[in-house]
Amino acid sequence: xxxxxxxEGPVTLSExxxxxxxxxxxxxxxxxxxxxxxxxxxxxQLLLKATKADDKGSNKGFEATYRKETTSFHLEKGSVxxxxxxxxxxxxxxxxxTNKLIFGTGTLLAVQP
Amino acid sequence: xxxxxxxxSHQVTQMGQEVILRxxxxxxxxxxxxxRQILGQKVEFLVSFYNNExxxxxxxxxxxxxxxxxxxxxxxxxxxxxxxxxSAMYFCASTPRGGxxxxxxxxxxxxxxxx
Numbered sequence: 141x142x143x144x145x146x147x148e149g150p151v152t153l154s155e156x157x158x159x160x161x162x163x164x165x166x167x168x169x170x171x172x173x174x175x176x177x178x179x180x181x182x183x184x185q186l187l188l189k190a191t192k193a194d195d196k197g198s199n200k201g202f203e204a205t206y207r208k209e210t211t212s213f214h215l216e217k218g219s220v221x222x223x224x225x226x227x228x229x230x231x232x233x234x235x236x237x238t239n240k241l242i243f244g245t246g247t248l249l250a251v252q253p
Numbered sequence: 254x255x256x257x258x259x260x261x262s263h264q265v266t267q268m269g270q271e272v273i274l275r276x277x278x279x280x281x282x283x284x285x286x287x288x289r290q291i292l293g294q295k296v297e298f299l300v301s302f303y304n305n306e307x308x309x310x311x312x313x314x315x316x317x318x319x320x321x322x323x324x325x326x327x328x329x330x331x332x333x334x335x336x337x338x339x340s341a342m343y344f345c346a347s348t349p350r351g352g353x354x355x356x357x358x359x360x361x362x363x364x365x366x367x368x
Contacts, residue, residue, distance in 0.1 A: 184296070184344065185359070231296075238309040239352065243295050
């Protein structure tokens with residue numbers, strides 16, 4: 141079945157460092173891809189999405205490009221802030237009748253001042 | 254901005270007891286979901302609900318689980334006889350319509366602790 145694999149954390153960075161969180165997927169169809177963020181004590185919030193190959197999703201300085209050839213959707217940010225500390229989840233929607241989300245394991249990002 | 258709400262935020266129950274987790278999806282949304290996240294593990298799909306019936310359920314969603322939209326605003330998840338392994342964070346989500354491009358809006362979750 142469809143699945144998402146993302147790099148294990150925790151990822152610890154200093155403020156203003158460059159961030160990459162790797163995400164790869166396996167899907168039989170043409171999924172949409174998402175990054176969700178979970179701040180401490182809160183629910184999941186959509187960070188960005190891409191719905192077809194070569195689309196780039198972006199929001200709050202974060203970017204991810206839907207790469208069909210490498211089945212990847214890596215999350216990047218040029219300069220992280222302490223406020224970016226959270227758990228980041230890569231997910232796909234299989235485009236089936238219910239569009240359920242299939243999540244990766246989540247990556248904890250800790251940004252130190 | 255409209256948001257999905259869930260109550261309670263934390264529920265402690267004894268093994269074998271029934272629990273009902275409540276969600277109020279965004280008012281014009283048509284598709285509803287429950288997910289769960291066992292501590293330290295990935296978020297897992299449980300069930301989707303559309304047009305007053307289950308449209309898909311996972312292997313996790315066995316006969317101990319049921320969902321209901323009793324009054325047009327609430328969306329509930331019932332676990333009939335809780336087990337220790339049901340301890341998890343349960344998230345409700347909703348989306349305005351079908352289609353993989355539509356964002357699912359998540360509630361803040363209910364932490365269920367089964368003792």
